[in-house]
Amino acid sequence: MSRVPDVKEILNLTPGMLSVLLLSVSAGSLLGLPVAGRIAHRFGAVKTVRFGLCLAAPGIVLAALAVQLEVGRYAVIPGLFLLGLGMGVWDVAQNLEGTVIERALDKAIMPWFHAAFSGGTVLAALIGAGLVGLGVPLLVHLGVVAVWSAVAVWWGTGRFQSTSAAKSDEADAIAAPAVAQRSAWSEPRTLLIGVMVLAAAFTEGTANDWIAVAFVEGHEVDKALGVLALAVFLTFMTAGRVLGAGLLDRYGRVPVLRGLFSAAIVGCLLVVFGNTWLAFIGCAIWGVGASLGFPVGMSAAADDPERAAMRLSVVATIGYTAFLAGPPLLGFLGDHVGILHALLAVGVVSVLAILIVPVAKRAQP
Incomplete structure (x- = not known):
């Protein structure tokens, strides 16, 4: 994301055309997420993550090459689509592995993995900003990222635990083939967990995309303070x-999630209706409130190890829809009521999440 301004400048893109390019990443992810569960169920998390890498790494290089050679804006789309497709497959499989480790340790550690993801995005943004400042060509930057990612993923997946876990579950799958074949899309609890994760993703994604803009336009602060507001949110979420x-x-999951979604509502209200300093406090409370809904939803979807892969795929597909649809919907609402007051949608969605939080209660396999 640190090189998006460069892409926009090199290809001379309008905001609308840039949105189309970014949408191609989302389209790839939404195609990869639903099929990732079946791939992981059949081949295990190790092979699935590596398969996702084999799609994403060439995709980012192809996209960077198309930009660097200035062969045309539409030539960038196939690479970005491959990147999104690989990330979607990769995401479900690595969350599956996280649930395997969580069950083995019998303690909640999925939030730690998602904290590492959040920290990684901040670190990558800082490194990217530095490379932009040094004038490093985009192809060199993203090419090194692809190679480094390939090495790190191949090394990391060699230490995954889920291959042995999958083998131990094969006997159970043979004993209950009807259960294994039933679509996770037909399970009410799985769908409701997906809705809860969607609410959590909307709460997080809205802040990522709009808090800085809302501070600048709504609270009339300098752009640097708008970025600082986002940094406060990300820091407290991590x-x-x-x-x-x-x-x-x-x-337990239910009381903690109820408290955190309530905190997200309070934080949102402070951002919208408070003065500047209260709004910054609201960013911190909102960040804490947005912290656990997504990772806990992943854990809840995987309570039954035999069905974990398919259920994670469904929950992730529903949840990531918020990252795709949330920003434009908030923007459209902001055109009518102002972007600051449009953030109140987070409070509405969080109320819905509080009502369905009991579905996250640990289920017995």
Whole structure:
């Protein structure tokens, strides 16, 4: 994302055309997410993550090459689509592996993995900003990212635990073939967990995309302070994921999630109706409130290891829809009521999440 302004400048893109290019990544992900569960169920998390890498790494290089050679804006789309497709497959499989480790340790550690993801995005953005400042060509930057990612993923997946876990589950799958074949899309609990994750993704994604703009346009602060507001949100969200795992073990999923979605509502209200300083406090509370809904939803979907892969695929597909549809919907609402007041949609969605949080209660396989 740190090179998006460069892409826009090199290809002379309008905001609308840039949105089309970014949409191609989302389209690839939404195609990869639904099929990833069956791939992971059949071949295991290791092979599935590596398969996702084999799609994503060439995709980002192809997209960078098309931009660097200035062969045309539409030539970038296939590479970005491959990137999104690989990321979708990869995402479900690595969450599956996270649930395997979580069950083996019998403690809530999925938020830690998602905290690492959040930290990685911040670190990557900082490195990207530095490389932009040094004038490093886009193809060199993203080519190194692809190679480094390939090495890291191949090394990391060699230590995955889910291959042996999948083998131990084969006997159970043979004993209950009808259960294994039933579509996870037909399970009410799985769908409701997906809706809860969608609400969590909307709560997080809205802040990522619009908090800085809302501070600049709504609170009339400098752009640097708008970026600082986003940094506050991301910092407290990451801290919530690191520290929240202990709360989950001590109090359980349902009360913790109720408290955090309530905090997201309070934080949202402070951002919208408070003065500038209260709005910054609201960003912190909102960040904590947005921290655990997504990772806990992944854990809840995988309570039954035999059905984990398919259910994770469904929940991830529903949840990531918020990242695709949320930003334009907020923008459209912002055109009518102003972007600051449009953020109140987060409060409405969080109320819905509070009502269905009981579906996250640990289910017995």
